[in-house]
Amino acid sequence: MQEELFKKIVSHCKEYGFIYPSSEVYDGLNGVYDYGPMGVELKNNIKEYWWQGMVQLHENITGIDSAIFMHPLIWKASGHVDAFNDPLIDNKDSKKRFRADVLVETEIDKMIAKADKEVDKAAKRFGESFDEKMFRETNPRVLEYTQKAQDTETRLANALKTNDMADLKALIEELNIAEPDTGSRNWTEVRQFNLMFSTQMSNTGDDGKLYLRPETAQGIFVNFQNVQKTTRQKIPFGIAQIGKAFRNEIVARQFIFRMREFEQMEMQFFVRPGTEMDWYNTWKERRMAWHRSITPAEKLRFKDHDNLAHYANAAVDIQFEFPFGFKELEGIHSRTDFDLKSHSELSGKKLQFFDPELNEHYIPYVVETSVGCDRLFLSVLSNALIEESVPDAQGEDSSRTVLKIPPALAPVKCAVLPLLKNKEELVDKARSVFDKLKLHFLCQYDEKDAVGRRYRRQDAIGTPYCVTIDFQTLEDNTVTIRERDSMEQTRVSIDEVAGIVSEKTDLSSLLEKLV
């Protein structure tokens, strides 16, 4: 059922010009998609709503648009060069894939557990007089286990540091590590997956190697001081950015949910150290409120992170119930002063803020909100795509496919339809209405087929309003305006149409839910 819905979303996207597979005439490119005419409108509206929710609604948030290319040292400082590599190994018998370093680490944990067990046994034997420190330092078996754990640790760290995948493989063999479920020791070679794409630019770095940014956040951090000085912002303040990011996922899956090239909407909020948890909670709530303004509350939930990233001291996801389950839409992280401090150390530039209230310098702490634009797009469509039964002209049941997109996000706001196309006066009038309305919002003019069919066509792309020009229009300048979800029609004067549609489809109708 849910799987069916997902398939329908994918084919609907293709059929109506929301999303096409990339490079389709060359058989496609795995995990890459193009946005079509309807898709780009919806996506732009989503971005615009986010931007206004951040920059327009908060006096202390400003936007930037930093370059995708950045100095390679930025990714050194951010930790991505070191932490964004995954050594992978496959078990030939079980066909399962593992992270080679995790296998070794698990083995190290076992060694430590063995040592602890010896200590426990001894503690029971000696009772109160037991000196654990002394025992750990002298007992040969404990020493052996501890030493082995340490050696392995060192060798693992070294192999990872020097990218010595052969030694990592050797380590796994020497430790006799078996696949947990099957016990098989039939491993492939260890292969390194770097999740950052690289390219090159002459005159930069060692051999000009550059990375395509895996997150937009770093462009904000390295501009922290520029923005603060040029906008005269005081802590707390935020910087927002929308832009493409690139991650060489091992496998990109689930349509546009996980793509190798994707768009992030990030806001980094700089706060006084010690206040970060308050701000973290504030942004958690604000971001959830934003999502709820366009998505039913029951499809959204918070999910705390079990494992924190190297830079975070608190992290939560806002998840959405996709057809394939609850999945991350947005991440909210308390990033501490990790990034600014790290850039400060590596660049030698002081990335500080002088706080006039405290009369002291400090490196600000950062609370990050980071939402996947493409995921949001998919969530909107997942909610919106509905097949429902409605009465047809004879009052019989008929099905219609309708995208119940929030009107302010809909690609096309209004369709203008002459009731009949073979009546010149209706067509002319409709054209003049269209020309008037297109000054205000995106409209479509359609005269082909029966008007009922045209309504259904507009339903399929989520157009909230259809204006129909009939013979009465020629007499009194009124038109019928038909609402997408209720399919109800009201007759209004032509002069009122722009106002009615604007009021319902303007982003301000969403923004006012946030304040």
Add this chain to the structure above:
RNA sequence: GCGGUGGUAACUCAGUUGGUAGAGUGUCAGCCUUCCAAGCUGAAUGUCGCGAGUUCGAAUCUCGUCCGCCGCUCCA
């Protein structure tokens, strides 16, 4: 990368034991004096993923190859 599965029109799919392709929807042109798809008439669209082989003949059989989907791993 490994395993499973699939690739036929814009979409969903059929195609029987091999005889050079069909349906529905959609699209386009036209008809219809009146508001919610499935009225009427007509039309266009496919190197049946690609290549090789077997055969008189391949969408169909064989091999290879490319690509998609699902799972394993990853999602900072």
